[in-house]
Structures are given as C-alpha cells and as structure tokens.
Amino acid sequence: MNRKDEHVSLAKAFHKDRSNDFDAVQLVHHSFPGVDVDQVTIATTLFDRSFTSPFFINAMTGGSPKTKEINRDLAEIAQACDLMMATGSVSAALKDSSVSDTFTVVRETFPTGFLLANIGAGSPVENAQRAIDLFQADALQIHLNAPQELVMPEGDRDFRQWLTLLERTVAQVNVPVIVKEVGFGMSRETIQQLLDIGVETIDVAGSGGTSFTQIENARRKKREMAYLDHFGQSTVIALLEANEVNQTFTRIASGGIRDAFDIFKALCLGAKSVGLSGTILNLLLTKGKEETIATIQSWQAELTLLYAMVGQSQTSDLTNVPLVLSGPVKDWCEARRIPLTTYSFR
Structure with a gap:
C-alpha cells in the first residue's frame, strides 16, 4: 500500500474521541456578559489578511489517487465554509511529478x-x-x-541541518512561512530558536489528536515502540509555553481539537487561528462531505455564542477570558514555572 494511503487508513483506525488537556482548561463564568450577539465577529487576522473564521483545515494528505480525491473533497469543504486550507507534505510530488495533481487539485477546486x-x-x-x-x-x-x-522505518536520521535550512528558507521564499510541529508540541526553547532565525508564525501543534509515532509504529514489523504513542507536549501545554516567550509572534494551535469548545479554548490561550486535521478527516471519511460542511458551519455558529457568553465581541479579546488550569496541565505549569494566576485573574 502507498505510504500516504497507509497514513490515512491508520489515522482513521486510531481516531477516537478521548479526554485530553483541553478538558483541564475551565472557564471562570461571570454573570453579566454585557455584549450583543449580533455585534460578535469570529473573524481573525493572519499575514495581514482577515479570515472569516478563526480555524482552518490543516495539513493532511496527498500523493496517491485515493488522497487526491480526499484533497478534492477537503478543498470543496474549505470553499463551502470559507476556510484556509493546507495540503499534506508535497515532497512526494517534488520527487515524482506524476502525483502532482494530488496536490494541484486543491487550487483547481478552490481557485x-x-x-x-x-x-x-x-x-x-x-x-x-x-x-x-x-x-x-x-x-x-x-x-x-x-x-x-x-x-518511521524509512524515516530520516540526520537532523543537523534542519535549523539552518529553515533560516535560509524563511529568508528567501516569496510567501509567508508557518513552522509547525506534527503533534508533539513545542517548548519555549524551541519557539525561541525559531524566532531567532526570523520565523514570525508558529503552529505549536501538540499531542492529543492524531499520533504519528503511533501510526509509524504500526508500520514497523515488531511494533516495538508503542511507548511513544502519546509522546510530546499537548496543545494546551505548548500554548502555555509559547506565552512564556518574551517576544511578539503569531501563534497557531492544532492537535487534539475535537469541537468548537476546544477551538474556543485554544483562542483564549492565545492562538490567532486553530488548525484541524484528524477530526475533519474522520468526519469526511465516516459521515461524508455534506455532513462535514454542516458540522463546520455549526462550529462557526457555536463560536459566536461562546464569544458572547464570556463577554467578548472579537477574537483578539479572548485572551482576557479568565481560565483555571488543573490536573497534569497545572503540574506542568508548576514544574516549568508558569504562573497559574496569570490566567485565573486576568
């Protein structure tokens, strides 16, 4: 089976709704919101451009006939819901031009x-x-x-040039650059390294959703590395780490986003936009395109109500919402000297 098809099949097989660190984030309720729902906007700004929703379809797939059809469907969903969209890694197309159309289909579908x-x-x-x-x-x-x-059995083993190559790319390409993890989260130290080489937009992409160590271990003959199935920092913890960096940059959150409430909590923790992959892929593969569109449109409506519930009329103001952090998230904050009252009394 094509490796990209294997990834899709395994991601679907392993997908399940389960508790994650977003459940350790609790809102402090105040009884007088003081806003009019009709005045609420869930728009956000990235790259000096306004987007109508504070979430988007994040990188997933491409590189095979099956994934071409998935990318076509995802692009149609993005168009119907007015969402930004990322493709999966285009490395396959750079090596083999015969699969280029599995990526170019997104532009053809959503010009x-x-x-x-x-x-x-x-x-x-x-x-x-x-x-x-x-x-x-x-x-x-x-x-x-x-x-x-x-x-990954056939994965890379030499990472010495990663930071150098990133610095060159950020300096030389002609479009904005987002650097993202793939579900292992980031530390403040990693974020500082990225800022030092000129990166301005960072997707902290934490654990809690699709686990690529779990997927790649399932492809190993002995499947002997299951202890890494849930490796890394959660998206919540990665956002808290990001907030400890004393430098301005744009935060994007992804990993473990299950619904509108998780999107909302990520925005309250400082994300300017939130990426979804596994949840949308599972919806598409199990419920179909039309129901996926309906679900996303429901999230957009729910977010408007959630903003109003906490008395905020725009995305940039959600970082005023007081939050109480508990469980493993609280333990992490205490171990990494992240002051909890910064969030609970803001």
Missing part, C-alpha cells in the same frame, strides 16, 4: 482560496520554492517531525 503548501524541515530552499509554485500557494507550512521520522 480563490488561501492555500498552504507543506514541506518537511529538511528540505532545501529550492524545494520549498518548488512546493509554493506547484499550486501557487499563498503561504508555506514547514513541518517539524523528528519523533515521527525516528519511528
């Missing part, structure tokens, strides 16, 4: 969409630009996935 091309951190600048040119991407998403590569 006016804001679309992101995705490549790995070990890619040279020329490949980064080729990925952008493949379907006239509006921005470039560069993924960090060292744990996945190490568990």
